[in-house]
Amino acid sequence: MPVNVTITAEELIALLAERDAARALREEQEALRGALRLVTAERDLAEERLRAYRQELFGVKSEARGSDQLGLFNEAEVLGAGRMPAREDSPESTVSAHTRKKRGHRKPLDPNLPRDVVRHELPEAERFCMNDGHALVEFGVEISEQLDVIPEQLRVIQHQRVKYACPCCDLGIKVTPAPARIIPRGLLGESALAWIATGKYQFGMPLYRQAGLLRRFGGDISSNTIAASMVRVGLASQPVINLLRDALLDAGLIYCDETTLQVLKEEGRRPKTTSYLWAQMTGSGVPIRCFTYTPGRGTKLADRLFTGIRSGAVMMTDGYEPYNDIARRYELVHLGCWVHVRRYFVKAEDSVPKAARTHDLLATRFIKLIGRLFAAEVRSETWSAQRRQRLRRRYSARVLDAIHALMLEQSHGVVPKSLLGKGLTYLRAQWPKLIRYIENGDWPVSNNACENAIRPFCVGRRSWLFSDTVDGANASANLYTLVETAKANGIDPYRYLTWLFQRLPLAKTADDYEALLPWRMPVDLR
Template sequence: MSQNTDNEKLIQQLLQERDEMYCELSRLRQADDGYLEVLKAQNTEQEALINKQKARLQKQEEQLNKMADQLAWYRRRFWKASSERYIPSDPNQRKIDFDGLDLLPEEENLAQDADKELLAYKRKQPQKQKKKPVRLPLPEDLRREEETIEPEGIDDNWTRIGEEVTEVLEHKPGELYVRRIIRPKYAAKPTQQEQEVPAVQIASLPPLPLPRSNAGASLLAELLINKYQHHLPFHRQITIFKQIGVSLPASTINGWFQGSCDLLRALYFRLREVVIKSDYIQVDESTVPVVNNEKNKTVKAYLWMVRSVMKNLVFFHYDKGSRAQKVVVGLLHGFQGAIQTDGYEAYSIYEQKKGVLLLGCWAHARRKFEESLAEDKAGAGYALAQIAKLYQVETMATEQDMDNMQRAELRKRLAYPIMVAFEKWIVNYYPKVLPKSKMGRALSYTYSLFHRLSRYHLDGRYKIDNNLAENAIRPLALGRKNYLFCGNHDAAENAAVIYSLLGCCKAADVNPREWLTDVLTKIPVYNNDYSLDLADLLPHNWKNS
């Protein structure tokens, strides 16, 4: 009996210990679960914070890369001196080879031969030595005022043995003068016989540019040249005239300017006809600020420029500031021949037009790769080196004074194999770059226009780039930095008239002051006599006559 009692006590004790252990275990489990939940919550917060920091760092890194690219571009654009260092099958058919994208052995051999010939030619050329500046003598036709300076202490004991002459170029402000046209009147003496003659005789007034105006042709020419060639706004010229004693109201100057443009407008339209009738032109466009009275601010408008390459004529066109495709279609209506442009999409309409050959500009393609140098030095450097070889071919033809046929043959022999290899390199290299990167955009731009870029080799007259057109536009860029804007669409059209005619003077190496003074005197006669051809007054014809 006692044994049973002891067993029960033991069992009760064991059960009690088990219960206590179970309770303790439950308590510990609850405590552990709460601690784990806390740890999990803390871990989740830390992971969220880490992810947030990673996203922030990634965004900052992208911004830094973008700013580094922009800084590199601005340094090259504004602080680094412009350099031309990187100017770094069937030749009559320009399309990629149907045998595949890989460079064929014969194509590679032709490209290597072209490289060797260009390198050999470059090594043979003598090194150009810098010329030391030489002071040129002053022109003999300039008026000279003599000033004699005698040394001190000279008396009869001295004999003059010679002299030292020093010539210094001086300047006086410009001079305005009055041209007085005197026409004597004569009355007939009374005679016995009546004669059918007027009682009073007086000479006819010579033709003046602007009727009912006291502005002479030379003054009008000076106003136009100062504004559109020397970039002096009219208010500055009025100040200059006031300094030499002549006060001219702004309204009078503006009236003279409008009258001069109206007088020259017929010659301007005749220039357009001559340019469009040529068979090789370059086209470009540039901005000009124009005041919009409705918006009470200046808006960006566009001037179109057409350059006849062979005739060396320049024509500017303004159509309410529009850059739309319809403007260039109307501007070049009836043109037949080669058109050289940049990659602006508006010109693509001429790709399929019968009788028109669309040419590209290697300078624009080169510019894209120059902007990519900081991003992909190896790829952009290779592309610039290939473009430099094409320009070296042009230098070689120019230095050897080749005619157009010889230049075209040289291009087919040297430039064409380089272009074939370069085109296939572009196709193979493009998958290695990001499409939206600067290098990707440069490759895409060049390849999309490669058929236009390569056509210049077909004719020795065609230029490798559109730089001559951009040079013709440069006075417009300088002018808008000085007179800032055009007051309205009519003022912009007048600017197109003057820029066109002065651009032709520059291209023909004609003194614009002499030409404009003479033409403003003669053009009233041409405008009233339709048997005369206004083209005779264009600078290149005027110079020859």
């Protein structure tokens, strides 16, 4: 039988109060749990940033990983039964149960170098046989060679301009005109200017150090004079730079990247304001490396670098947004860089304590998959474009599908502000550009080539630190362009700059300047 329970009003009010108190307690506990989760997430992010900063400051800078993470594939249906050949320059060879280093072989000295023969003979008193006392006869020599260095030698070229006068009057006076020079009345000759330019822009030696080096050999020239000379020759080469840029913009494939540069004296800008040096290079046709200075890196400034590019050209860049605007405006095929994607996941992996790293770490899984893409490119490096494209469609496309599936599966469970979250965000944003390279066997998978082209500037910047003026920055960009383009065409930069500086003052027409491009230099002078 049902039991009737009578509750007084006071008891009902007490029960409702207890219920409300319990509910409030649960809500408070839930809020505390949420706050704890937030604080824990913020703590984890702070620890991750701290580990990333420590890695950046004190850790190994290389992004290379072990052979297992390079993802060297061996699927039979893709590669066939053949094995990958061993690298010829491998420093070790496996012998039975242990590893033994190969014996090194000294590289022979250049046979074209001049040689001074120093003959070493036994004294006359020792040229006899210890057994029977007969005189020894010469039957050959043992030859060993050492490289010797003759210090730099300076000389002064004295120009004597002959003056002529009429013996019968005082009006018929003539003076031989001065030869055309790249710096009229300049103190430094063309070969000296080329030597200084290659010292700074090829080997990263600051001008004040070169001034000190010249003083050792008797050339007491101030660093200010040298710097002014570099600015003048850099700006004087602008017509050749313009022709190089025109040829670059006409190429079918262009790489682009940028790095920071500090200019101390620029109107309307503080000395510590960051400026930029842009690097562009061709991926097809004649090798060209162009460097351009800009006070910033917005879309309007970047647009100047591509004015005149032909529609339908291919552009390889990182994920910087202005490149997207450039690609849309000029209707370019825009490719994404897989090295930049991989870099995010390398940083995420490095931020994890070594004790906590496993093969199933999400960042490591992405690195392994991306490594398979690059392994395919390494294997097909010497193949024809058609054969490489077949490999990309049959193998790389499946790896891309695996990367895409893993990205969609893990995106919702990763904190967006973490290093791994930033990597996933970048991967999602760049995905349409990242997968486009499989459409053509000639298209690159990364922007590494351009990063390698801009590296000499970054290395040199550690020594000379900044440019004093805007003219100096533009002149440096021009000279870097000439040096790196000469190197890309297999020409010694010193010889090219000497040849260019001697002929540049004589050029008058567009054809004259066209004849001064690096690949037009006579082969016997390179």
